[in-house]
Amino acid sequence: MSLKKPVPSDIPLPSTPPPAYKALSENQTESQDAVIPPEKTNDTFPGAYFESAKQESSKAKVVEDHRWPPPPPPPRVFNWVELASKSSSSSLKPGVESLETPQPIKSATSPNKLKKKKSAPLLPRGVNFTESTTTKQDKRDCKSPPPIPASIPLKTTATRPDSVPQPEPEIKLPRIPTPPVLWDNLPWYIKRSKMSAPPRMLILAGGGYEAFVAMPPTFEKALALATEKFNIPATHVIRLSCKASDMQWIGGYTGQEDIFIADNDSFHYACAGKHVARLGVHVYDKNAKPGPAPAPSGGGGGGEKKEEKKEAPKPPAPPPTADQNFTCQTTAGKNVTLSATVTGDLTKGIPAGNYLGTLSIEDKTWKQTFVGNQLGPNEVMTKYIVHDKNTARLLFRPRSVRPSVEFLHAEEKSLEVSLSIADWTVTSAYPMTSLLPDGARHKLRWFLKVQPGGVVEDMLTGTQSNGLFMEMIPSVTAKPESLPDPDAPLIPAWPDIRPSNAWCLPQTIFVPHIDRILTALGLPVESRTAMITSWLPGLTRHKNIAYRILNRSQLDPSSSLTIIPPPSVMLRIFVLFKGIPDSDLKDWENAGVLHAEMGLDWRDSVGWTPDLQNESLFRVIEYGAM
Structure with a gap:
C-alpha cells in the first residue's frame, strides 16, 4: 500500500455548469417561480448541486407588472476534509464501490449563453488537513445522507447485485459545514510571511x-x-x-x-x-572647568621619570589692620590721646557705627577693655551723669510725631477708620486699639460713631473724644546715599529740610506766621491752638526756625488714612521744622520772611477746597508736626 496525498489536478470537477441565468422576459406562474434551495449530498463532489424539477407550466402567458430576477446561484463550497478522506479511501481500497456524482438537471434553453468555466482549486504545498472541533461536528452532521428532492432521479452504479436504492427522504435544508482552520498546518515559510515583524x-x-x-x-x-x-x-x-x-x-x-x-x-x-x-x-x-593638562610624554627610552619642580609656597597675605584713636579727658582736666592698631578679620568684628559705653584701662598692665552699646542712626548722646560708679539713664530719645484726626459731620454717622503705616513705630493711640499686620506694613483700626459737633465714640470701648490721637517715632532705616528730590516722599528717619524746599524765619516771627497759614488752610481755632502749643517746648530752644509743609502725595507712602464710607473732603497737614544756628543763615538768604509770605501758595500745595467750610458735608482734617 502506498500513501499518496490528493493532488488538486486529480480531483474530478463537475462537467455540467450551474443552472443558467433566467431572463426576465420569461413569464411564469407563482408556482413555477418557487425555487427550492440547493442541497449537497454527502457522496457527491463539492460544488455539484441538485435542483428540484420544475413543474410544467401552461402555455398561457400571464401578464405581470414587474418581476424581480431570481438570485444568482450560491458559490461552490469545498469540503476539503471530506474530499481528502474520499481520495485516500479510494486509493487505499480500490475495490470499494462509491456512488457516482449526480449531475444537475439541465435547465431549459434560454437566451443566456454565459457558461461558467471549469476551475481546479489549488492547494498550498505541505498542507496537512487536521480536523478541528468544527470539522468533527460537521462530519457527524454529514454521516447521514442529505435529503434529495423527490423530483430528481438518483443514478447509482453498484457492483453488488443486492444494492438497493435509498428511499426518498423528506426535503430538509442541510447544514453547510464550515471549512477547517488551516493556520496550524501551514508551513513555516508561509507563517513567517504572514507574521508582522516585531519593532526595532x-x-x-x-x-x-x-x-x-x-x-x-x-x-x-x-x-x-x-x-x-x-x-x-x-x-x-x-x-x-x-x-x-x-x-x-x-x-x-x-x-x-x-x-x-x-x-x-x-x-x-x-x-x-x-x-x-x-x-x-x-x-x-556644562559649567565644568577644564582640568590640568597632562604632562607631555618624554621621548627616548630610559624610562626614568623626571622629578617635577614644585613651586615654592607663596607667603600668606598680611592680615588687615585698622588704626584706633582714643581721646579722653582725665579728672584733672587734661586731654589724653591713645593710638593703637588692630589686626585680624575685621569683617567679623564689631560693625561700623557709634558706640556708647565705658573704656577701662588696668594699672601696670595697661590692658584696655571697652563695654558699650551701639547707637541707632537717629540716636545721639545728649547728656550723661556719673553717680557713685552707678550708670545713670541716658537722657535722649528720637524725634516723635503726634498727629490728630478730627471728624466734622452734621448728623450721626458710623465709620471704619484705618491708618496704615510704614517706617514708623506706634508708641500709643487713643482711643486705644491694637496694631495689626498689613503685609509689609502695620495698621491701626477703629470703629467709630461720629456725632454732631465733632464728638467721636469708639464702638468697641465706649470711649468718647473729639478725635483720634496717636504718637509715633521713626523706625531705624539706612541713610540715603544722596539727597532726595524736593518733592520726594517723606523718609521718617531722615526728614529733609534745606533751603531748596523750606523757609527760615526768626522765632519771634514764626509763631504768628504759621498761625496765619493754618487759618488760611481752614483749620478751626481749637485745632490751631492744639497744634502750636505742642510745638512750643521745642521752638523756644532755637533762635531761627526752618519749616516746610508736606502735601498728601508725600505722606501716603509712609502713612495712609482710609475711611469707610469716604468723606466728602479730607485735608492732611503735616509740618516739618528744625532750628537753624546763626552761622548757617547765609544759606537761607533766599528763603526768608518775604519769600515765605509771597513765594508759595500753601492752599494749592496741600489740596485745599472751598467745600471745607461747608458744614453740611462730611469733612475730615488731619494735622501733625515733627
Whole structure:
C-alpha cells in the first residue's frame, strides 16, 4: 500500500455548469417561480448541486407588472476534509464501490449563453488537513445522507447485485459545514510571511541603569529619550556612545573601546542591521572647568621619570589692620590721646557705627577693655551723669510725631477708620486699639460713631473724644546715599529740610506766621491752638526756625488714612521744622520772611477746597508736626 496525498489536478470537477441565468422576459406562474434551495449530498463532489424539477407550466402567458430576477446561484463550497478522506479511501481500497456524482438537471434553453468555466482549486504545498472541533461536528452532521428532492432521479452504479436504492427522504435544508482552520498546518515559510515583524528597539545604558525604548528615527530624538528616561537636568550635556566591537567594518580600526556618536549619520550607522541596538549614555556638566593638562610624554627610552619642580609656597597675605584713636579727658582736666592698631578679620568684628559705653584701662598692665552699646542712626548722646560708679539713664530719645484726626459731620454717622503705616513705630493711640499686620506694613483700626459737633465714640470701648490721637517715632532705616528730590516722599528717619524746599524765619516771627497759614488752610481755632502749643517746648530752644509743609502725595507712602464710607473732603497737614544756628543763615538768604509770605501758595500745595467750610458735608482734617 502506498500513501499518496490528493493532488488538486486529480480531483474530478463537475462537467455540467450551474443552472443558467433566467431572463426576465420569461413569464411564469407563482408556482413555477418557487425555487427550492440547493442541497449537497454527502457522496457527491463539492460544488455539484441538485435542483428540484420544475413543474410544467401552461402555455398561457400571464401578464405581470414587474418581476424581480431570481438570485444568482450560491458559490461552490469545498469540503476539503471530506474530499481528502474520499481520495485516500479510494486509493487505499480500490475495490470499494462509491456512488457516482449526480449531475444537475439541465435547465431549459434560454437566451443566456454565459457558461461558467471549469476551475481546479489549488492547494498550498505541505498542507496537512487536521480536523478541528468544527470539522468533527460537521462530519457527524454529514454521516447521514442529505435529503434529495423527490423530483430528481438518483443514478447509482453498484457492483453488488443486492444494492438497493435509498428511499426518498423528506426535503430538509442541510447544514453547510464550515471549512477547517488551516493556520496550524501551514508551513513555516508561509507563517513567517504572514507574521508582522516585531519593532526595532534601543537599549540606553548609563549610570548603572538601563532604559528599553523603541528605536527613535533620528539622533535628536534619541537624545530627548535619554534626557527623559534618566531625568538629566538642563545644566548638563548628554553624549551617546557605541561599543567599537558593535560597529560594522570600522570597529577594528578604532583605537578605543567606545565610539562617541556626534550626528544623525553616525547614529544610523551604529544602529544599522541590528534589531536591538545598545548605546551608552554619558552626562557632563556644562559649567565644568577644564582640568590640568597632562604632562607631555618624554621621548627616548630610559624610562626614568623626571622629578617635577614644585613651586615654592607663596607667603600668606598680611592680615588687615585698622588704626584706633582714643581721646579722653582725665579728672584733672587734661586731654589724653591713645593710638593703637588692630589686626585680624575685621569683617567679623564689631560693625561700623557709634558706640556708647565705658573704656577701662588696668594699672601696670595697661590692658584696655571697652563695654558699650551701639547707637541707632537717629540716636545721639545728649547728656550723661556719673553717680557713685552707678550708670545713670541716658537722657535722649528720637524725634516723635503726634498727629490728630478730627471728624466734622452734621448728623450721626458710623465709620471704619484705618491708618496704615510704614517706617514708623506706634508708641500709643487713643482711643486705644491694637496694631495689626498689613503685609509689609502695620495698621491701626477703629470703629467709630461720629456725632454732631465733632464728638467721636469708639464702638468697641465706649470711649468718647473729639478725635483720634496717636504718637509715633521713626523706625531705624539706612541713610540715603544722596539727597532726595524736593518733592520726594517723606523718609521718617531722615526728614529733609534745606533751603531748596523750606523757609527760615526768626522765632519771634514764626509763631504768628504759621498761625496765619493754618487759618488760611481752614483749620478751626481749637485745632490751631492744639497744634502750636505742642510745638512750643521745642521752638523756644532755637533762635531761627526752618519749616516746610508736606502735601498728601508725600505722606501716603509712609502713612495712609482710609475711611469707610469716604468723606466728602479730607485735608492732611503735616509740618516739618528744625532750628537753624546763626552761622548757617547765609544759606537761607533766599528763603526768608518775604519769600515765605509771597513765594508759595500753601492752599494749592496741600489740596485745599472751598467745600471745607461747608458744614453740611462730611469733612475730615488731619494735622501733625515733627
